Amino acid sequence: MMGPATLEVPMTQLPADLEYSCREEASLDAAETLDHFLASVERPAFRIAQMALRDRDDALDVVQDAMLHLARSYGHRPGAEWRPLFYRILYNGIRDKQRRRTVRSRLFGLLPGSRADENEPREDPLERVADGAPGPDRLLMADQAMQRLETAVAALPARQQEAFALRCLQGMDVAETATAMGCSEGSVKTHYFRALQSLRATLGEVY
């Protein structure tokens, strides 16, 4: 079994649209470099978290926590290592939120008067309490294509979601994705392939 990939990413493998370059990085201090990096990932990271959690505020929370955690624990590390580390922290936060939701949902399920129909899809009751009217998150999802994509991705198993979001939506290579997911490159390829197969089956007619 292959171990997690090395954190060192050659400069030639960095995506062209990355908003900072390693050459510029040398002349900037750590705070400026981190600022540039976070500015480049904050919005896609939020969208990815929102796709996984289906909630704007929860998504903002996990992105904020990931930023703080990165600054606190890995701010001294070379900038080239930040991206996989940041997404690893982000997905840990997402999984933590999902676990808490599951526990909360089970607790609410034990309360008298809760719905006992096992055939209905599980839903967090608190999600229904806060938003009576369509919130900004719903307005943002006005684009039907995005809504379909979100629904299809949300139906994937968690690891396939991660592989798809990092490989396809974030354009990470296999090594970076493996670091971010904390698994081998072979596992990344398997998860990603299965995710693509499922999404093709779901979105094939639309996309």
Next chain:
Amino acid sequence: MSEHDVERPEAALERRTRKVFDASVEQLDAGTRARLRAARQAAIVELESRQRPARQGWVPLAVAASAALVAVLLWRAPAESPVPVASSGATQAIDALEVVAAGDDLDLVAEDLEFYVWLEHAELDGHGGGQG
């Protein structure tokens, strides 16, 4: 059309989904962008606060080391001083003042005045009767 011109279904799916995703990222509302910006600033402050103690940690250490050095020098300086302390008139005046300030028994001083006169002369002559 060659075989290479036909896009694989997976590749087409990847391209389309990435396009949709990028568009949704660009369409984020101002409120969400502002909150993300604030979160970023908080992370920068966190990083700077982590770096500051490391940089400034030398300052109190240097001050403490300097103070210790000065204290040692001051402590050792009288022992190495070439000036004879006991023979200095100013020092004697200070010693007398210390006796008064310390509240010693002034009656004893008056009664044994002759003793103290002798003691002073003995020290000046180098006989050294006072210390023993």
